[in-house]
Amino acid sequence: MTITLAVGKETKKFSQTDNLLCVLLLLGDIVGLLLSLSLFLWLRLNQYLNSFDPLIYLFFFLVFAGLYLADTYHPDTQIAGLRAPFRILISNVVVGSIIAALIYFTGVWGKDLVLKRGILLPSLGIFTIWAMGSRIWAAKWVRSQAQHSRWLILGAGKKAILFSKTFLEHSSLGRLVVLAIAEPNTNELAKSNRVFVGSLNDLPQWSQQPWSGVIVTTPMELSGAEIQQLMQLRLSGVSIYGIPDICETLWQKLPSFLLQDNWLAFGAGFNLAGDSISQKLKRLLDIILAWSLFLFLSPLMLLVVLAIKLDSPGPVLYTQMRTGLEGKPFRVYKFRSMYQDAEKRGVQWANERDPRITRFGRWLRLTRIDELPQILNVLWGEMSLIGPRPERPEFDIKLRQEIPYYDLRYVIKPGITGWAQVMYPYGASVEDAYEKLAYDLYYIKNYSLALDLAIIFKTIRVVLLGKGR
DSSP states (O other): OBOOOOOSGGGGHHHHHHHHHHHHHHHHHHHHHHHHHHHHHHHHHSOOOOTTOHHHHHHHHHHHHHHHHTTTTSTTOOBTTBOHHHHHHHHHHHHHHHHHHHHHHHTOTTSSGGGSTTTHHHHHHHHHHHHHHHHHHHHHHHHHHHHTOEEEEEOOOHHHHHHHHHHHTOGGGOEEEEEESSOTTHHHHHTSTTEEEEEGGGHHHHTTSOOSEEEEOSSOBOOHHHHHHHHHHHHTTOOEEEHHHHHHHHHSOOOGGGOOHHHHHHSSOOOGGGOHHHHHHHHHHHHHHHHHHHHHHHHHHHHHHHHHHHHSSSOSEEEEEEEOGGGOEEEEEEEOOBOTTTTTTOOOOOOTTOTTBOHHHHHHHHHTGGGGGGHHHHHTTSOEEESOOOOOHHHHHHHHHHSTTGGGGGSSOOEEEOHHHHHSOOOOSHHHHHHHHHHHHHHHHTOOHHHHHHHHHHHHHHHHHTOOO
């Protein structure tokens, strides 16, 4: 008897928990900043905060933009070795410096209640302590939740072992109990102190335990009694996942080596390619935003053209053949970031310290400004603003042979930015292509305007923090 998993809203349980934590931190920051401003206004001037003062909104915008760009709403992550409290400190120091400079150069110091001496910057200082304390508490809560998290895996086939190894790389996810009919694959897992390996025959006893979720290896054969046990677990509030579904829920990606034809055929999502209304709406937004970006960024692009000319000899624009929608090749345009004739030795991936990249070109790649001419590709209908990055046909041949379901990334138009670009650091290898495809498949499966909006905000962060290459 083969079990068919039905996973719907419950598959979002853990991502919703993360989102709830982010919302709570944001609400806490809003309250903290309001209280800090109100406190110093009352102490210094014996007055109350005027919610209609436009300068308050500017102050709030700068503070929260800095917190977002520093990625402070994921309290247990590190960026460049810095945890969230230290990123908050750096962000607020920068914001405070910007505010002080604006006040000094515009000459508005003391003309507004909020801008009087001893109010704005001290309020920011108190708020910084508040925000750092909330992240320390949130990080401890996340870790305590992980210590009590236990996941039950039924089956120990090849895909289950691959998933388990990936799971164990994330220390914040808790422990595993793997129940399987005696399989040698489990020997390596049993060496970890975060894994217990048992027999599938013991499922009735284990089903009485509290679980964060149950992961069923598919396809696998379960008896009627075992399916009854799973049904009881689900009715008691425990979510039942297939391997692709749990990867999607925990990591917002779909590793292609864990996918199967039947899951792709019968699973939910992947609607963008066949939804003409969504495609037309996405195309309309592409045209509006592309023209807006072109007009707004024209002065910057003119400066880039001049800088490229001064930095090294050669043309300003660089063109390459890339693979587009349904595998059709097209010519993509970029600002030249390499020396002329950089590929005279043949096509090759760029690396971190690539000697072919010019001095100014390195900065172009860090900020991803070299991609701006692709706005023309968007206007011509060859690309979208958001979608999987188009790859070179020469690389596609190799990647198609080594990566399962690789061509799925071309069922929609490629994009200037995408979920893979904002979630995964730049990579130039087959292994990196595996990871980028996992994020691309997540985007294709879960496409929505809300997801596009999230990618836009994350792209702004990537550009401002210089995370490209």
